[in-house]
Amino acid sequence: MENVKQDILYWSKRLYQKGLMPATSGNVSVKINDNILISKSGVCVNDMKEEDLVLMDLSGNSLEQNKKPSSEKFLHICVYEQRDDIKAVVHSHCPYITAFAAANKEIDKHFLPEFTYCFDKIPLAPYSTPSSLELAQNTAEYFKKYSCVLMANHGIVVGADSIKNCFYMLETIKNYAETYFAAEILGGAKLLNKKQVEAIKKLRK
Numbered sequence: 001m002e003n004v005k006q007d008i009l010y011w012s013k014r015l016y017q018k019g020l021m022p023a024t025s026g027n028v029s030v031k032i033n034d035n036i037l038i039s040k041s042g043v044c045v046n047d048m049k050e051e052d053l054v055l056m057d058l059s060g061n062s063l064e065q066n067k068k069p070s071s072e073k074f075l076h077i078c079v080y081e082q083r084d085d086i087k088a089v090v091h092s093h094c095p096y097i098t099a100f101a102a103a104n105k106e107i108d109k110h111f112l113p114e115f116t117y118c119f120d121k122i123p124l125a126p127y128s129t130p131s132s133l134e135l136a137q138n139t140a141e142y143f144k145k146y147s148c149v150l151m152a153n154h155g156i157v158v159g160a161d162s163i164k165n166c167f168y169m170l171e172t173i174k175n176y177a178e179t180y181f182a183a184e185i186l187g188g189a190k191l192l193n194k195k196q197v198e199a200i201k202k203l204r205k
Contacts, residue, residue, distance in 0.1 A: 004030055005038060005050045011163045012039070015090065020170050025093035026155070027070035030163055031080050032174045034058060038076060041068045057116075058106045069091035071131040077160050078140035086143070086159035090166040093155040096177035097170070105177065108166065111189040114198045127152035148173065168192065 012028055021044075028045060029038035032055075040052045045155040046151040054067045060077055062069055070076070076089045092098075100107055101124065105167060108121035123142050128135035128151075139157060148158045148169055156173070160166045183189035192200070 001031070001037075004032060005053055006037075008037065008053060008163055009050070011167050012045035012048055014167055015170070016044070018167075018171060018174070020094045020160060020167075020174060021045045022093060022095070024094070027072050027076070027091050028089070028166075029070075029076045030088045031086070035063065036073075036076060036080065038073060041070050048199065068193060072136075073155060074131070074133050074136035077138060077156065078136040079143050081089050081110040082132045082140050082143040083159070084161045085161055086147075087161050088166050089157065089159045090163065091155060092170055094170065094174055094177075096181065097150075097173055098155050098182075100177065101152055101154055101156065101177070104152050106150060107173065109180070109189065110192045111183070112176055112179060113192070113200050116192065116197055117203060118172055120146075122146070122148045122150055122156070124150045124152055127154070130154060134174055176186045 008028060008030055024125055025042045025043050027039045029036050037053050038056060038203045040054050054069045055063045055071045057063060058077060060073045060181050075091060079089050080086055106121055107123040110116045117145055122145055125139040125142055128138055139149050142160055150156050158166045158169045180189060
């Protein structure tokens with residue numbers, strides 16, 4: 001448990017320092033057997049200490065007295081329910097990525113080979129009230145096929161086998177988003193054609 005906590009704290013600081021988790025927005029968790037270790041409600045992940053991590057069961061009940069899990073706890077729980085290979089979940093409000101969610105646009109334009117290699121697309125889940133069970137269920141449904149999902153007018157949630165790989169996925173998407181907006185200023189990114197996209201996908205094997 002101690003090693004898991006230190007791992008969460010290390011990668012949470014990286015998330016903040018890369019602009020992926022501004023202020024007290026967003027939340028992180030790691031699944032440990034039949035429990036979930038999740039960031040406390042209202043904490044800035046850059047300032048987070050071990051006592052700001054809350055152990056809860058798979059129903060969202062805190063297993064630690066006087067410690068309140070993140071308000072988005074049901075989102076994390078529902079994502080874990082979809083796939084056994086997901087062991088960590090990060091919910092981010094990175095401005096460049098969230099711009100797509102605010103515009104209600106999925107991320108699906110292929111112009112960077114490294115994005116195409118990692119993702120087919122980042123789908124957009126419909127809007128629901130933040131922290132609601134409806135939001136959690138509607139968003140988690142996409143994890144049957146995808147590992148990163150935008151939430152309309154909200155942000156993005158990613159799931160992976162480790163919090164480190166959640167970080168790498170978010171950093172890759174942030175790089176895509178920043179490049180997209182810069183390319184728009186220069187007249188728009190030139191998309192890879194279907195043959196080029198398929199050639200990159202073959203490199204995954």
